[in-house]
Amino acid sequence: MAKKQKVQRPKAQTPKGFRDYFGAEVAQRTEMLRVIAGVYHRYGFEALESAAVETVEALGKFLPDVDRPNEGVFAWQEEDEKGSGDWLALRYDLTAPLARVFAQHRNDLPTPYRRYAMGPVWRNEKPGPGRFRQFYQCDADTVGSGSVAADAEICAMLADTLEAVGIERGDYVVRINSRKVLNGVLEVMGLSDEAQRADVLRTIDKFDKVGEAGVRELLGKGRLDASGAYIDGVGLSAAQAEPVIAFLTSKAEDTAGTLDNLAAAVGDSASGAEGVAELRTMADLLDAGGYGPDRIVIDPSVVRGLGYYTGPVFEAELTFEITDDKGRPRSFGSVAGGGRYDDLVKRFTGQEVPATGVSIGVDRLLAALHMKGRLSTDTTGPVVVTVMDRDRMADYQGIVSELRQAGIRSEVYLGNPKNFGNQLKYADQRGSPIAIIQGADELAKGTLQIKDLILGAKLAETATHEEWKERPSQFEIPRTDLVARIRQLLDEQGQ
8 A cells, every 4th residue: 555645734923024014013003004104294295105016127227236137026927928018026116116106197196296105115236134125114295396395294204103102202303404515515526437436435335334534545545344354445645535434424513514515525526515505404404493403403324225315314213221132232323314306207207207205114213112111912802792592693693793883802711611721821922901701690690790800910919809809800790880880890901
């Protein structure tokens, strides 16, 4: 007799770089998105839901490597009769889809077009601790306005949003810089070679990691990194590198001083002078709106993304300290970033359309609130109606229906009712605040037993026998008082 072949069952595990989200996390994210959407809506932005799938062509330069369209994104090729259909991909961010939407529907949309979008994005990158291939973004953008008032408004809205979700003033700062100012610095340096300019941009982007001394070395001959490996430098002289250092270290004690230092760093560059003037205007607008340096500052050390943007660039950083895996204190870091990108829609239309916007990392914000103790992983479950007699299920459904119609979250226990202890264990697992019990005796008397599960847990931990008797966690009520007494008890529990 042939040996029975073992059935190969699929592994019950998430793909690498992905994770599952359960009740509390989903509820907290949903609430945060609701609050953020409320701020965006108050500022006059309209919601947009674009497709989760775009053509690789539409994603364009936003891909990590356009020569390999299946790298960096989750992409596949549609089949057609010739076997060479379009390459499609899960959206990499929410900005590239906005460019496609505006280009496609520009004749029907108001200009400026103010939209916000929220949802998951996917990146086919190497996962790591806290780095996932699917995560939520929350964007707001103004398309069609070249005024720096639009950039200032985005920064103000970002500050308001952080405070609305629970980040207190003093625990964050929105920092602003400008790509135009950097362009002015590059002009002063006299760099005409595009490859060398790109090398300088990459070096500037490392400022927050290696500091002033590290940037000097990388702009020159090179330096040893932390692992001991030698990194070749750009090959500039000390005199050529000096404008970059002046730019990166321009921050003064006040905004006026910072702007004066930046003006000196860009010298006679027209582009640089224009960038400094825009930053000055933004500072004046924000100050007029009550957004002082305790919330928003001009800071030339903001260098991330300068290669992507065309004008002002901004970043929201949480300033409080956390402890890393090795017990060392460090700042939490950035939770949002954005800026002006005036050549985005041009890819589709051939015409330059000014745009500015911001993207908030919702998962990082949630993590920050957890670390500050402002969010709990605990969630309140439904009121559970226990089943004492399976033949009376209609009675129990009547109880739960009455509660639901009164707006009280509730459910009937639908497992095997044979073991009553398992029903209470289930209620505990759900985080239920109350269990309702009605056996034959209670039915005959027209009453219900109410078990306060939250008080019961507290009394079990700390109460003496006398305290237990004085304030019992289970009591009887008339059936007719169901809604009023449950609502009262939930209020007492703070639910």
